Amino acid sequence: MTRLLPALLVLAIAAVPWLMPNLQVLLTLALAKGIAVMGVTVLLRAGQVSFGHALFFAVSAYAAAFLIAAWPGADLILVLVAGVAGALVAGLLVGLFVVRYRGIFFSMLNLAFSMIFWSFLEKFYHLTGGADGKRIRRPPVLGADIGRSDFELLLFYITLGLALALAWFTLRWLGSPRGHLFRTIKTNETRLQYLGMSPRHVMLSGYVLSAVLCGVGGVLMGLSQGVVTPDFAWWVRSGEMVFIAVLGGAGSVAGALLGAIVYEMVRIYASAFAGDIWQMLLGGFLLIIILFAPGGLVGMFHRFFPGRAQDGEDRT
């Protein structure tokens, strides 16, 4: 059951464009967000929470927008690569500084960096387009210009494929020697130093991975919406990522994707009658999950379907 259900879920999602086409765009956005949430999840495995990872989400979407503005013929693949490269560079630069800190300092310094970037986007409007943001025109795919609906369909499958591939990679990474070293940041940095390792280097490797994951999510989101605004970097967006990570099951990679899908579905339907109190509901749910169901959605799943947890996912 623990293996069959996820497989069925993936098949069901893959069939959405044919069975429930009106959900296709929503799911693209949800999966893009889910990929970004995986980045936050990685950090949670080291016991750290970032309140500013929307920064990398925004950096990559803006990198894509700038590339397309400067070179309208840039191919989709190039746009994706540029976006992710932007997030990678930003992750390295910010990472070099923030990996020295843990706990509240880590959280708030990440928040501060995202606020700096957000202010920059808002104030330097001649460069960044200010609050209106920048358009991301539909790029050609392998040299061919394709229509809007075909592009959306393609983007949906690219997003789904990337979500699965990156989830696989992230799980492998967390289960690898380097991933295990990274996870010891949570339990014993003193010993880590006495093993001859620099906690900062170890932390940086996970931080860059998390930034890249957020970047993949951000560039996909930007391409899907056709526009990127400072809102991409706004702290509410970072908070949302943390919320989804905890909802899915803090530290669970599968939970990040699952949580993002559930979150977007609920949000679409709830915003009709609870748009004004949406954050309040999120906050309330966050408290309930933390106090009463710390395992999140994945924890509930395992409670109903007990089975062997995959190594990268084992949490205690």
Added chain:
Amino acid sequence: MTTPHLLEARNLEIRFGGVVAANDVSLHVNRGQNMAIIGPNGAGKTTFLNICTGWLKPTRGQVLLEGRDITRLSPRDIARRGVARAFQIPQLFTEHTALENLLIAVAARDRLSNPLRDLHRIPERAEMMHMLEMVNCADVAHRQVDELSEGQRKLIDIAIALALKPRLLLMDEPTSGVASSEKFAVMDILVRALHEAQVTSVFVEHDMAIVERYADEVAVWAAGDVRLRGAPAEVLAHPDVIRDVIGEVV
């Protein structure tokens, strides 16, 4: 020219506020021996280990490893040069199993970085299982370390240090927290493991029975200085040691 000592401290001095934990201390460690450091509480024994591993910096003096100055190096650089450390309170990765704790040590030792290889599938796994057997913990290899007894945790703490294949192992009270009925058993295991891995060791110890039985050499640390050093039988019979050190422990 003689070969330099494995580890040598020269004129170490360290103060915390007004308290002098080491005052012009010089001490060397001979290769292949197990050296015990004894002395009253607060005499500066743990501070000495902290200085030798780079955790604390002395106000004056030097620490030499095979003749090379390591005084200003960080704990991680000193660890990289083959000096390992075991702790009075075991420093373990509490969310990992006993075996995983050792595998992580190997990952650090060999700088394993392939992101697609599972930690459990590294070739050194057999070597680490053997290490667990050596410290009598093979039966709890797959148990989370925070579920284990204090004695087992101490042994795994030492096994992590040994997994780094050090030249020198510094241990802070290896048998504290171990039930007194198990102390000799733990030390038997430990000394055999050290011998097998050809590791020189220095251990801080309060239990004179352990010192007498397992140390090749004893240094007496009192009031921030090494007062006496020699073979266990000789040192432990010294009237000053009986009065100042053993008297306090008993």
Added chain:
Amino acid sequence: MNFVTVLLATFDGIAYAALVFIVAVGLTLIFGVMRIVNVAHGSLYAIGAYLTASLTAAILAAGLPPYLGFPVMLVAAVVIGVVIGGPMEWLLLRRIYDKPEVLQLLVTFAVFMILEDVQRLVWGTQPYFQSAALQSLGMVQVFGVNYTVYQLIVLPLAAIVLLVGLRYFLRRTLVGKLILATTEDREAAQAIGINADRVFLLTFVVGAALAGLGGALAQPTTSVLPGIGADMIVLSFAVVATAGLGQIEGAAVAALLIGLGRSFAVYLWPEAAVLVPYIIMVLVLMVRPEGLFGSPAARKI
């Protein structure tokens, strides 16, 4: 930059620093005692400002003189400390003191999200501007520069009184000494009969009231609108981190540094003014990771 603008920038900076200090000192006091950084601190600041704006408007509508706006600020601060701070500590934080730091952060973050929407539900999204209290004190001329008495004298005075008062309270009064004792060693404090639960509750109420007071005092000088709480938590954290967590006197110095830095930037490079506090924080932390006045925590092994 001529003399007049230098003077203006200095006055702006001092007034701003006074406000930020009042909020930041609440944050650092709570951290010092409880080891928790309250992310919802900024919301308490915002609610303090909203509450003051509404109450002042009510006073004016009733035909009462505008100087009554000053006691209203204190009322707003106390209300926030007691009505929001008290239950928050008592119902929520008390359950998580022994939990991992990540969870503590998430809990106060959740409260922050809830309070942000509470503000919007109660006060809407329209900006509130209510400067009657500020205007009632008039202007003062210094070296030919006209400046409001409220910003040049009242705000810095409030900050200084708070700094001195807090020092006196913590070092000289019995309750203050109990708080300091609990800060240093909670278990030992309990062993000698200090009720740590009550100390925590009191500290949190005082800290929350200071956030409310900061908002109340800021209200006449600025428009109150959604988002100021988020800005303030990051800004006051920047002050607290620059000073060193838990450093009360240090927070005053850091607030001045950041306040003046920001106000000079307003005149020299307006687009970057909002960035200056963060740039100062990042620069300070790069050189001194524990802040200007913090000491590195010695880890025992």
